[in-house]
Amino acid sequence: xxxxxxxxxxxxxxxxxxxxxxxxxxxxxxxxxxxxxxxxxxxxxxxxxxxxxxxxxxxxxxxxxxxxxxxxxxxxxxxxxxxxxxxxxxxxxxxxxxxxxxxxxxxxxxxxxxxxxxxxxxxxxxxxxxxxxxxxxxxxxxxxxxxxxxxxxxxxxxxxxxxxxxxxxxxxxxxxxxxxxxxxxxxxxxxxxxxxxxxxxxxxxxxxxxxxxxxxxxxxxxxxxxxxxxxxxxxxxxxxxxxxxxxxxxxxxxxxxxxxxxxxxxxxxxxxxxxxxxxxxxxxxxxxxxxxxxxxxxxxxxxxxxxxxxxxxxxxxxxxxxxxxxxxxxxxxxxxxxxxxxxxxxxxxxxxxxxxxxxxxxxxxxxxxxxxxxxxxxxxxxxxxxxxxxxxxxxxxxxxxxxxxxxxxxxxxxxxxxxxxxxxxxxxxxxxxxxxxxxxxxxxxxxxxxxx
Amino acid sequence: xxxxxxxxxxxxxxxxxxxxxxxxxxxxxxxxxxxxxxxxxxxxxxxxxxxxxxxxxxxxxxxxxxxxxxxxxxxxxxxxxxxxxxxxxxxxxxxxxxxxxxxxxxxxxxxxxxxxxxxxxxxxxxxxxxxxxxxxxxxxxxxxxxxxxxxxxxxxxxxxxxxxxxxxxxxxxxxxxxxxxxxxxxxxxxxxxxxxxxxxxxxxxxxxxxxxxxxxxxxxxxxxxxxxxxxxxxxxxxxxxxxxxxxxxxxxxxxxxxxxxxxxxxxxxxxxxxxxxxxxxxxxxxxxxxxxxxxxxxxxxxxxxxxxxxxxxxxxxxxxxxxxxxxxxxxxxxxxxxxxxxxxxxxxxxxxxxxxxxxxxxxxxxxxxxxxxxxxxxxxxxxxxxxxxxxxxxxxxxxxxxxxxxxxxxxxxxxxxxxxxxxxxxxxxxxxxxxxxxxxxxxxxxxxxxxx
Numbered sequence: 001x002x003x004x005x006x007x008x009x010x011x012x013x014x015x016x017x018x019x020x021x022x023x024x025x026x027x028x029x030x031x032x033x034x035x036x037x038x039x040x041x042x043x044x045x046x047x048x049x050x051x052x053x054x055x056x057x058x059x060x061x062x063x064x065x066x067x068x069x070x071x072x073x074x075x076x077x078x079x080x081x082x083x084x085x086x087x088x089x090x091x092x093x094x095x096x097x098x099x100x101x102x103x104x105x106x107x108x109x110x111x112x113x114x115x116x117x118x119x120x121x122x123x124x125x126x127x128x129x130x131x132x133x134x135x136x137x138x139x140x141x142x143x144x145x146x147x148x149x150x151x152x153x154x155x156x157x158x159x160x161x162x163x164x165x166x167x168x169x170x171x172x173x174x175x176x177x178x179x180x181x182x183x184x185x186x187x188x189x190x191x192x193x194x195x196x197x198x199x200x201x202x203x204x205x206x207x208x209x210x211x212x213x214x215x216x217x218x219x220x221x222x223x224x225x226x227x228x229x230x231x232x233x234x235x236x237x238x239x240x241x242x243x244x245x246x247x248x249x250x251x252x253x254x255x256x257x258x259x260x261x262x263x264x265x266x267x268x269x270x271x272x273x274x275x276x277x278x279x280x281x282x283x284x285x286x287x288x289x290x291x292x293x294x295x296x297x298x299x300x301x302x303x304x305x306x307x308x309x310x311x312x313x314x315x316x317x318x319x320x321x322x323x324x325x326x327x328x329x330x331x332x333x334x335x336x337x338x339x340x341x342x343x344x345x346x347x348x349x350x351x352x353x354x355x356x357x358x359x360x361x362x363x364x365x366x367x368x369x370x371x372x373x374x375x376x377x378x379x380x381x382x383x384x385x386x387x388x389x390x391x392x393x394x395x396x397x398x399x400x401x402x403x404x405x406x407x408x409x410x411x412x413x414x415x416x417x418x419x420x421x422x423x424x425x426x427x428x429x430x431x432x433x434x435x436x437x438x439x440x441x442x443x444x445x446x447x448x449x450x451x452x
Numbered sequence: 453x454x455x456x457x458x459x460x461x462x463x464x465x466x467x468x469x470x471x472x473x474x475x476x477x478x479x480x481x482x483x484x485x486x487x488x489x490x491x492x493x494x495x496x497x498x499x500x501x502x503x504x505x506x507x508x509x510x511x512x513x514x515x516x517x518x519x520x521x522x523x524x525x526x527x528x529x530x531x532x533x534x535x536x537x538x539x540x541x542x543x544x545x546x547x548x549x550x551x552x553x554x555x556x557x558x559x560x561x562x563x564x565x566x567x568x569x570x571x572x573x574x575x576x577x578x579x580x581x582x583x584x585x586x587x588x589x590x591x592x593x594x595x596x597x598x599x600x601x602x603x604x605x606x607x608x609x610x611x612x613x614x615x616x617x618x619x620x621x622x623x624x625x626x627x628x629x630x631x632x633x634x635x636x637x638x639x640x641x642x643x644x645x646x647x648x649x650x651x652x653x654x655x656x657x658x659x660x661x662x663x664x665x666x667x668x669x670x671x672x673x674x675x676x677x678x679x680x681x682x683x684x685x686x687x688x689x690x691x692x693x694x695x696x697x698x699x700x701x702x703x704x705x706x707x708x709x710x711x712x713x714x715x716x717x718x719x720x721x722x723x724x725x726x727x728x729x730x731x732x733x734x735x736x737x738x739x740x741x742x743x744x745x746x747x748x749x750x751x752x753x754x755x756x757x758x759x760x761x762x763x764x765x766x767x768x769x770x771x772x773x774x775x776x777x778x779x780x781x782x783x784x785x786x787x788x789x790x791x792x793x794x795x796x797x798x799x800x801x802x803x804x805x806x807x808x809x810x811x812x813x814x815x816x817x818x819x820x821x822x823x824x825x826x827x828x829x830x831x832x833x834x835x836x837x838x839x840x841x842x843x844x845x846x847x848x849x850x851x852x853x854x855x856x857x858x859x860x861x862x863x864x865x866x867x868x869x870x871x872x873x874x875x876x877x878x879x880x881x882x883x884x885x886x887x888x889x890x891x892x893x894x895x896x897x898x899x900x901x902x903x904x
């Protein structure tokens with residue numbers, strides 16, 4: 001692998017420069033005004049593959065296009081599906097960004113930009129690893145199928161619709177999938193993520209009086225939609241962090257003693273974690289450690305809430321709304337949770353207001369640690385990062401992992417090059433450039449290890 | 453009074469035209485971008501008084517100016533302080549207005565515009581009544597002192613500061629005050645309001661992690677500021693409408709049997725009330741009727757709440773905030789309530805977030821029904837409206853009434869010409885033009901009745 005390792009060293013500047021090209025495109029899939037930019041990002045990705053001489057397609061969906069490219073089949077070697085996404089999260093609040101979100105800026109060894117780590121930077125490590133093989137050897141030791149989507153941050157509907165087609169199943173036939181869209185365990189400690197939480201995401205709207213009413217004249221008799229939404233949301237969880245929806249815990253798989261011991265052995269302290277995020281205390285479900293609560297227990301978080309005016313008004317507002325989610329653990333069925341929660345909210349709705357609940361979900365997943373692909377990834381990461389990975393779980397949801405299992409029958413290697421303080425989904429998102437280059441190297445070695 | 457009554461009839465069109473001039477000025481005191489317009493409204497009002505040949509002053513304050521004008525002292529007759537305000541509430545949501553808020557429009561006998569009833573239209577009834585006396589008789593039967601402010605909708609700080617000065621107390625010496633900024637009991641049923649609720653108004657901010665965090669990676673361990681604000685706000689009141697702050701009810705005066713009987717005798721039904729505001733049910737403190745809850749019991753309403761982004765994000769937000777108030781009944785001390793609530797919120801604040809509470813308040817008031825001024829007002833209203841007024845209470849707060857009692861030692865006659873469905877503080881505010889003219893007539897007769 002000396003030839004490829006040398007190429008990676010020589011091309012480091014070129015990789016960074018290409019990364020910045022993509023980071024400059026404000027491909028915010030949640031913002032309809034940015035949809036032309038989202039398409040521009042798709043085109044940029046497609047051009048990279050075409051530039052390598054790979055057969056490349058831009059597959060239209062109900063939303064943003066999928067970019068698909070593949071290298072030739074290698075007889076007797078596995079086919080690897082590499083998934084990533086070129087869309088990014090919104091950037092508000094803009095005034096909290098030190099440098100503008102779409103002007104990638106290097107500071108202290110990091111590249112700052114929206115999408116730096118989630119997922120443009122991580123996704124490109126695999127593209128650049130493929131480029132390294134093609135430029136050095138003219139071919140790859142395994143077949144790679146790249147599937148890069150543009151709606152990951154808004155629910156991936158176009159991709160899911162596509163995956164459900166027979167054509168997709170034929171085209172995407174593979175032995176294993178690879179995704180880099182998670183984090184290392186910590187700086188200098190790479191990890192393979194073997195478990196993900198699922199999600200049940202809700203939007204709740206509460207409508208009360210026909211229009212805003214003076215709270216002096218009407219207060220005390222009229223059911224206030226904001227009072228109501230606060231009470232309804234609060235009723236979903238108790239003060240000890242236990243979700244109150246009947247049946248919610250029915251399918252929750254308890255942590256095994258082995259897992260609890262493994263988690264406890266990781267170099268993690270609440271004090272360092274609190275310092276990282278800037279808080280003086282933690283909270284959550286009683287009876288579980290912080291890592292257990294983050295990785296392997298369900299949660300309830302309200303993401304946004306609105307109602308009334310920001311200016312000085314003492315009205316009873318006509319409406320209020322909120323977005324919230326439960327993070328789910330493997331075996332919990334999102335649709336069952338959605339049905340249970342909807343019923344619970346309806347039952348607890350007071351007279352004088354009406355509620356509307358919309359929801360969608362994705363199940364959690366656990367990948368078997370015994371797979372030979374996991375062993376190959378472990379060796380490749382050791383080559384790229386100079387350190388063996390630990391095996392962790394992750395609290396976020398990557399519904400596509402479940403989809404690949406259901407539609408293509410394969411497991412997914414979750415090889416995260418990011419860090420927990422990368423400010424994913426927040427202002428000042430960053431990606432450590434050293435990790436970017438280590439990730440490219442680990443990926444280049446992964447194709448070799450998978451070919452063994 | 454035939455000469456004056458004839459003048460009122462002849463000038464009806466002129467009064468409406470003058471009203472529209474003032475309604476066209478977007479004098480939103482809560483909006484700093486509208487402060488030039490607020491001043492323009494003050495000038496317009498001052499010019500009306502100057503046009504009548506009255507000595508008129510524009511008194512500068514820390515905020516918007518007070519307009520002051522007076523008629524000559526009448527020996528042996530009372531001096532009446534007439535208070536009103538020329539500022540108005542914000543107009544959002546703009547798209548719910550049938551006609552633009554600052555383009556006064558007549559529909560079905562009403563004039564629609566922001567400030568139509570609160571308080572430009574009601575305030576002008578007294579100015580036009582004075583004009584009628586001056587144009588017809590050349591003088592008034594009592595001395596009138598007009599004090600018209602421009603910060604009623606944002607807390608009246610400038611006025612309160614001014615009232616606390618010795619100069620103000622000397623200038624405003626009077627026997628009774630008159631305010632028209634409330635409602636009739638219903639269409640065709642005028643009322644004198646003898647009780648007002650007070651208010652303790654709060655702004656609550658909750659700060660959690662340094663910045664928004666991914667709810668998958670961090671959820672379950674981090675105290676969510678929106679979850680927290682919902683729980684804190686919900687903890688302030690129970691499901692039976694009882695406020696949970698210790699000591700809150702200490703000074704609440706129970707309704708007397710006579711009052712409860714009086715309220716029960718009024719032509720009011722829950723069914724009609726529900727239809728008026730467009731709801732299918734009511735709620736509030738258990739054990740009290742709707743009118744009792746609206747007029748004479750304390751309440752808790754959240755007026756606005758914010759946190760997180762409106763777009764599709766699954767973050768734990770760094771911050772959340774809300775504005776809420778307790779409506780207070782007479783004898784409750786707003787500062788005591790503020791101190792109690794602040795302590796309660798601090799005690800219930802979970803680890804991992806910090807809260808900031810700012811608050812201001814005004815006490816409630818009850819005016820003695822035995823005063824000869826009340827009798828005079830009752831006769832004048834009967835002349836103006838053709839029907840005897842009923843004696844009611846009102847759930848809103850007019851802190852200036854307390855201020856007049858404290859600083860000037862006088863009671864206030866609350867003579868409301870509005871209606872409950874005037875959409876005060878909401879889109880499509882209106883004032884019934886027939887009530888506008890009846891109000892002018894009642895006011896013109898009031899000066900006569902007070903002179904007896």
